[in-house]
Amino acid sequence: MSQPPASESTRPVRSALLHRLRERGVIRVAASYAVIAWLLLQIADVTLEPLGAPPWAMMALIIAAATGFPIAIALAWFLEVGADGVHVDHAPEGVARPQARGLRHYADAIVIGVLLIAVAVLLVRQSDFGKPKPPANPAIAVLPFENLSGDPEQQYFAEGLAEETLDRLGRVPGLKVIARSSSFGFKGKDVDVQTIAEKLGVTTLLEGSVRRDGQRLRLSARLVDGATGEQIWSGSFDRELTDVFAVQAELAGAIVNAIVPAAKGSPAEDPQAPTTDLNAYDLYLASRGQLVLRTPDSIRKSLDLAEEAVRLDPDFARAQAQLANALLFNAMYNAEQDPEAAAALLRRAEPAVHRALSLDPELSEAHGAYANLLRTAQRPGAEEQYKRALELNANNAATWHDYAVFLGSVPGREDESSRATERALELDPRQPTTWANHLMRLGGDPRDPRYRAELERGLRMVGDMPFAIDRFTMPELSTPGFPVEVMKAAAIKQRSPSPDNLPLWINRYRAWIAVDPQRSRDALPASADYRRHGGAVDMEAIRLFIETDIAGVLGDWQSVDRAVESLRTRDWRDPTRVDSVAAFWLAVQGRYEQAAASLARAGPLPEQTVPPAMGMDAVYGLMETAQVRIYRETGRGAEADRLATDLLGRLRAERRTVGEGCKLEDRRYQGWMRHASLAANEGLKAEAVDALRGALRCGELPPSFLPQLPWFRALDGYAPYEELKREREARVERIRPELLWIEAEAGLGSAG
Numbered sequence: 001m002s003q004p005p006a007s008e009s010t011r012p013v014r015s016a017l018l019h020r021l022r023e024r025g026v027i028r029v030a031a032s033y034a035v036i037a038w039l040l041l042q043i044a045d046v047t048l049e050p051l052g053a054p055p056w057a058m059m060a061l062i063i064a065a066a067t068g069f070p071i072a073i074a075l076a077w078f079l080e081v082g083a084d085g086v087h088v089d090h091a092p093e094g095v096a097r098p099q100a101r102g103l104r105h106y107a108d109a110i111v112i113g114v115l116l117i118a119v120a121v122l123l124v125r126q127s128d129f130g131k132p133k134p135p136a137n138p139a140i141a142v143l144p145f146e147n148l149s150g151d152p153e154q155q156y157f158a159e160g161l162a163e164e165t166l167d168r169l170g171r172v173p174g175l176k177v178i179a180r181s182s183s184f185g186f187k188g189k190d191v192d193v194q195t196i197a198e199k200l201g202v203t204t205l206l207e208g209s210v211r212r213d214g215q216r217l218r219l220s221a222r223l224v225d226g227a228t229g230e231q232i233w234s235g236s237f238d239r240e241l242t243d244v245f246a247v248q249a250e251l252a253g254a255i256v257n258a259i260v261p262a263a264k265g266s267p268a269e270d271p272q273a274p275t276t277d278l279n280a281y282d283l284y285l286a287s288r289g290q291l292v293l294r295t296p297d298s299i300r301k302s303l304d305l306a307e308e309a310v311r312l313d314p315d316f317a318r319a320q321a322q323l324a325n326a327l328l329f330n331a332m333y334n335a336e337q338d339p340e341a342a343a344a345l346l347r348r349a350e351p352a353v354h355r356a357l358s359l360d361p362e363l364s365e366a367h368g369a370y371a372n373l374l375r376t377a378q379r380p381g382a383e384e385q386y387k388r389a390l391e392l393n394a395n396n397a398a399t400w401h402d403y404a405v406f407l408g409s410v411p412g413r414e415d416e417s418s419r420a421t422e423r424a425l426e427l428d429p430r431q432p433t434t435w436a437n438h439l440m441r442l443g444g445d446p447r448d449p450r451y452r453a454e455l456e457r458g459l460r461m462v463g464d465m466p467f468a469i470d471r472f473t474m475p476e477l478s479t480p481g482f483p484v485e486v487m488k489a490a491a492i493k494q495r496s497p498s499p500d501n502l503p504l505w506i507n508r509y510r511a512w513i514a515v516d517p518q519r520s521r522d523a524l525p526a527s528a529d530y531r532r533h534g535g536a537v538d539m540e541a542i543r544l545f546i547e548t549d550i551a552g553v554l555g556d557w558q559s560v561d562r563a564v565e566s567l568r569t570r571d572w573r574d575p576t577r578v579d580s581v582a583a584f585w586l587a588v589q590g591r592y593e594q595a596a597a598s599l600a601r602a603g604p605l606p607e608q609t610v611p612p613a614m615g616m617d618a619v620y621g622l623m624e625t626a627q628v629r630i631y632r633e634t635g636r637g638a639e640a641d642r643l644a645t646d647l648l649g650r651l652r653a654e655r656r657t658v659g660e661g662c663k664l665e666d667r668r669y670q671g672w673m674r675h676a677s678l679a680a681n682e683g684l685k686a687e688a689v690d691a692l693r694g695a696l697r698c699g700e701l702p703p704s705f706l707p708q709l710p711w712f713r714a715l716d717g718y719a720p721y722e723e724l725k726r727e728r729e730a731r732v733e734r735i736r737p738e739l740l741w742i743e744a745e746a747g748l749g750s751a752g
Contacts, residue, residue, distance in 0.1 A: 030073055037065040045236070058238075139176035140255070141183040141200045142166040145208040145219075158210040159184065160285040161219065165206070165251050170395035178202055179397035179428035180292065197226025199461065200429055204232065206255060215240055221251055275316040283309035284319045291326055292398075294433050296333050302326040310352070317359035317366060324352035324369040328376055349373055364393035368402065375406050382406055400424035401434050408441065417441060432462050514701050515732050515739055517553040524550065541570050545581065552585045553706060560585050576602045580623060587626040588710060592633040599630055622704055625677040625711055644682055651675045671695075673704045681711035689720045696724065701731050 044061050142165055147158040163180050170177045178200050186196050193205050208221035222234035235254050239246065275281050287305035290298040306323040309316060331345035353373050356366035371385035386403040389396060404420035407413045418441045424434045435458040442451045524547060544563050551559035564585075567578045579602035586595035624647055631640035651674065676691035695702045706712065707725055715721040 139202040140204045141178040141202045142206045144184045144187045145210045148209050148211040170393050177395040182428045182430035185430045193224050193229050274318050275313045277313040280309045280313035280316050287322050299329045303330050317356045317363050320352050320356035321365040321369045324349045328372045364389045364396050368399035397424050397427035521550045584626045587630050595630045596634045625681045673702050685718050692724050
């Protein structure tokens with residue numbers, strides 16, 4: 001008789017083993033153990049980190065669970081629970097087991113039910129069931145990661161991880177990524193995700209937390225639907241600190257997998273780690289954060305940080321590009337005050353740009369820095385480099401901004417510049433410098449509904465950023481007819497004095513010059529209040545300039561002389577300004593010989609030079625008119641006539657070009673007040689009044705319309721001019737209560 005096949009002969013053995021395992025309760029124990037261990041590990045994964053448990057706690061639980069499994073199986077095989085308690089199971093095979101009572105009678109059914117529920121939960125978690133669908137046009141904002149390390153000094157590291165993730169996402173075609181300067185602006189603010197998403201115009205938000213413990217790094221992140229606040233994806237990464245860039249790549253890849261199906265392409269190839277020196281990486285991130293602020297002090301700090309990053313790792317391409325940009329922006333900010341220093345900075349930027357490009361020819365930031373270099377040095381090729389930078393990273397908001405500035409300098413390309421500015425605002429909607437440029441390109445006409453709407457939208461967007469409100473309102477505050485509502489918004493957001501709101505102070509005092517100069521003098525801060533801010537900016541000199549102008553408007557000539565002499569004793573980098581402001585007020589007093597001496601010391605004045613504090617760089621015509629007057633009163637009549645004829649000819653031509661326009665550039669470069677003061681000085685009463693009407697039509701209260709100035713006094717008694725003076729006084733009375741309210745809200749000086 002033939003033997004059965006081997007497979008059939010082993011079947012009874014397997015059946016017997018399975019029966020024996022069930023008989024001794026091993027299967028039940030194994031299933032119960034697996035389900036309970038899985039549930040405990042899931043709970044631990046959610047709760048350990050918020051409770052502050054060390055990173056090794058989760059690993060210890062996993063090891064304990066794995067180690068306990070064979071022990072539980074062995075105990076189930078050798079022990080039995082019966083009516084008389086727990087004892088060693090010596091019963092031979094086939095002997096009836098002790099009868100299960102109570103809950104144990106239903107143990108199999110319970111275990112199977114729990115297993116089914118666990119599998120169902122796992123499947124739902126891994127599936128898209130109940131989750132928001134990927135958006136049709138995905139746009140993401142990466143919020144600053146929370147620092148759970150217990151060390152405040154590690155906050156920059158947490159933000160750096162978020163920023164690097166943001167940069168990686170920026171290389172995904174079809175995915176709009178909001179710039180750091182906008183998304184990080186919500187740090188520390190109690191704002192829900194839906195509100196943030198609405199403000200930033202995004203469909204998705206990434207939140208995260210970072211715990212850095214020695215050389216261990218744990219990153220937890222979750223992706224949230226901006227419309228509903230529901231979680232789309234979450235994940236945790238536990239690695240050695242040296243794997244920080246690998247963690248960033250994994251995180252970016254997981255996010256892309258969650259939302260990129262709707263994007264127009266696949267993620268770009270993941271780059272290599274940008275540097276092996278984490279200290280250099282930290283310095284690079286800090287430098288970027290400072291450069292984004294675009295203030296003189298922050299740009300200087302950015303340069304120091306970038307130089308140190310490059311010193312630590314000369315082969316760090318991004319740091320080289322950052323160094324180039326920091327040098328270039330420092331050069332731009334120094335160009336007027338110290339041309340030689342600016343030229344030296346420009347020369348240093350060039351090798352940094354080329355070093356960055358040689359290290360990484362595909363680095364968007366390097367091409368953007370190269371474009372900035374070519375633009376600043378006025379060499380050809382800048383546009384091609386801007387385009388290449390944006391081709392490599394279409395979400396590079398800083399390059400969009402710089403490209404818009406470049407296009408704005410090219411005649412006939414204003415529309416392209418506006419579109420580039422709007423794109424920069426899409427990617428970085430809370431960047432005040434871009435907002436300021438946007439409003440200027442809209443024209444700044446207070447009668448234009450679109451301009452007013454955009455002004456209000458911008459204030460809503462950046463109104464909670466103290467440093468931003470100054471930058472944002474500067475173009476408005478520095479025009480002859482600043483909108484009072486802008487100052488109101490600035491005052492409400494900045495109730496306490498700080499270095500950030502000093503521009504608001506200065507402009508507020510300038511406004512008081514036009515309304516109530518004595519109140520302006522009374523509220524002027526003491527020297528100590530300016531000195532405490534320190535830094536490279538000579539705040540005491542700025543205070544003295546303001547004091548000079550206030551005293552001049554009040555006719556307190558002794559105070560003017562004292563302030564000017566104090567200015568001369570300071571290490572002021574631009575003595576031309578001191579001599580020009582002295583010449584201006586000496587001419588107003590009729591002290592023409594002394595004014596001529598100051599004018600001679602000042603040397604050739606830049607075109608459209610004005611006293612530095614009185615209207616800053618916005619009020620033209622004052623110094624030109626004073627210069628003509630000084631020449632005429634000191635025996636240089638022919639020279640004065642030529643200068644006046646030339647200036648009036650250009651002003652008339654400009655007026656014909658711009659017509660009755662009230663745009664910012666019209667008021668800044670072909671200003672009505674410039675025309676009015678010079679025409680009044682030359683005895684052209686009708687022409688002067690016509691220009692004054694234009695100024696009052698375009699601005700609420702042009703600060704250079706001061707009836708006590710000698711050229712305007714020559715119009716006294718002329719009926720049309722007297723009518724304009726009455727209109728000016730009516731506006732002063734209307735504005736004074738609002739300025740008092742602003743003063744009180746901002747906590748500046750005394751109100752009442």
